[in-house]
Amino acid sequence: MKRLVVLSIAAVMLAAIPLTAQTSWMKTYGGEEADGGYCVQQTSDGGYIITGFTRSFGAEKNNLWLLKTDAEGDTLWTRIYGGEEPDVGRVVRQTADGGYMIIGLSGSFGAESYTPWVLKADVNGDTLWTRTYGGSRLGNIWIEQTSEGDYIIAGRGLWLLKIDSLGEVLWERTYESEGCKWGSCVKQTSDGGYIITGATSEADLFLLKTDASGNTLWRSTCGGEGADVGKYVEELDDGGYIIAGSTEIEPFHMCICLLRANASGEILYTRHWEEMFPAELKPLALTNDGGCVLAGETSGGVTLIKTDADWNTSWTRTYEVGDEVWTKWVECTSDGGYIITGDNCYSGTENYDLWLIKTDSLGYVDAAIEEPVIETWGWKLVTSIGPEITLRYTNHPQGFHASIFDASGRKVDEVHATESSGMITWGRCYGPGVYFIVPTDGEVKAQKVILIK
Numbered sequence: 001m002k003r004l005v006v007l008s009i010a011a012v013m014l015a016a017i018p019l020t021a022q023t024s025w026m027k028t029y030g031g032e033e034a035d036g037g038y039c040v041q042q043t044s045d046g047g048y049i050i051t052g053f054t055r056s057f058g059a060e061k062n063n064l065w066l067l068k069t070d071a072e073g074d075t076l077w078t079r080i081y082g083g084e085e086p087d088v089g090r091v092v093r094q095t096a097d098g099g100y101m102i103i104g105l106s107g108s109f110g111a112e113s114y115t116p117w118v119l120k121a122d123v124n125g126d127t128l129w130t131r132t133y134g135g136s137r138l139g140n141i142w143i144e145q146t147s148e149g150d151y152i153i154a155g156r157g158l159w160l161l162k163i164d165s166l167g168e169v170l171w172e173r174t175y176e177s178e179g180c181k182w183g184s185c186v187k188q189t190s191d192g193g194y195i196i197t198g199a200t201s202e203a204d205l206f207l208l209k210t211d212a213s214g215n216t217l218w219r220s221t222c223g224g225e226g227a228d229v230g231k232y233v234e235e236l237d238d239g240g241y242i243i244a245g246s247t248e249i250e251p252f253h254m255c256i257c258l259l260r261a262n263a264s265g266e267i268l269y270t271r272h273w274e275e276m277f278p279a280e281l282k283p284l285a286l287t288n289d290g291g292c293v294l295a296g297e298t299s300g301g302v303t304l305i306k307t308d309a310d311w312n313t314s315w316t317r318t319y320e321v322g323d324e325v326w327t328k329w330v331e332c333t334s335d336g337g338y339i340i341t342g343d344n345c346y347s348g349t350e351n352y353d354l355w356l357i358k359t360d361s362l363g364y365v366d367a368a369i370e371e372p373v374i375e376t377w378g379w380k381l382v383t384s385i386g387p388e389i390t391l392r393y394t395n396h397p398q399g400f401h402a403s404i405f406d407a408s409g410r411k412v413d414e415v416h417a418t419e420s421s422g423m424i425t426w427g428r429c430y431g432p433g434v435y436f437i438v439p440t441d442g443e444v445k446a447q448k449v450i451l452i453k
Helices: none
Strands: 025-029 035-042 048-054 063-069 075-081 087-094 100-106 115-121 127-132 142-145 151-155 159-163 169-174 180-188 194-200 205-210 216-222 228-235 241-250 253-261 267-273 284-286 292-298 301-307 313-319 324-332 338-345 353-359 374-376 379-383 389-393 400-406 411-417 422-426 433-439 447-451
Touching (some): 048 100, 048 338, 063 115, 063 353, 087 142, 100 142, 142 180, 159 180, 205 241, 216 267, 228 284, 292 324, 389 433, 411 422
Parallel strands (some): 035 324, 035 353, 063 087
Antiparallel strands (some): 025 353, 035 048, 048 063, 063 075, 100 115, 115 127, 142 151, 151 159, 159 169, 180 194, 194 205, 205 216, 228 241, 241 253, 253 267, 284 292, 301 313, 324 338, 338 353, 374 379, 379 389, 389 422, 400 411, 400 433
């Protein structure tokens, strides 16, 4: 247990610490009910488009939710789609016309529950057309634009569907007879065909390569005694593939794994990180230095691991965003940083929120522009989320004094500054988590802060 420490921090004058623009922040979105994110993509204007679900806005059951933000994560607009039954968005892609293609699962439309549902929206999120396809496909579902301007869809079955830009079916294939049960991700390959990963009926990870018409060229599998699932696949410059998935290293202990395959699907080598469970849809993003970042959950919260080209861990960052956290997606951003989405809740509540974490190139988050600076009775939180917290205070003739409490309500520290105005930093020696700053004089207004390491 961390022992109580009384920390006296000398105030630093504002002019001594320049405030510069940052490229990192952490934000949550939602209302009084359950809301969550599945996919985030950076858009051509530098902002972000996110899809997921909402129960706070719309029908009593989940509706598909589409959010557009600017580069700082501030909401520009939101759209809600769906009916009276549960509907959810899984993957969103910006299209060449500036609009969006979203795939999800619908209980409101189609012949069966969890029917694959595709929506085409314009640049403002207004619906241009929608289509439903096939029967129930509960589980992951994926959409990817092809070089011809069409779209390829993969889902449970294994089911592969190609549609044109208006949603008309060009062809449809299923591969369940070949032992492929779950299709998690599909990508077009350099030869015009497709590569798909998922899980077999025997709970082994598989790779399936097809030609441009969806005809099978080869299939390979990889697995041990436990369950193994492929979640995401990308073709590499040499024609081989990198696959991110999950593997069961001991009963009920799943963790993230990476696999390297050659152009014929032969698995060359694998590696796993037993401390981290992978993101649900996209746990992998390739980086410009030949390495990658892996996203998932550890006991500390949302975790991001950066590797070099040989898959050695370069650094690990963990972000506290709630007591229960689900990580869904990670992408590289144009400034060299990373964007992650998912959902969370706090113990004793069912109020799930969608969250976004935007990091810099080293995985750090600085909340200086996370949201408008919070001001309360002569003091402001300049940085409310990060490795340490920064606050600025003015017009305190007796100095500034505050107590720090952890999420359980236990007082863990005090801060004291003798100058009448200045800045204070706090938290470098404390563990990640939620804390509250409560001034000990004047009008008492607590402010929540979050430490991440």
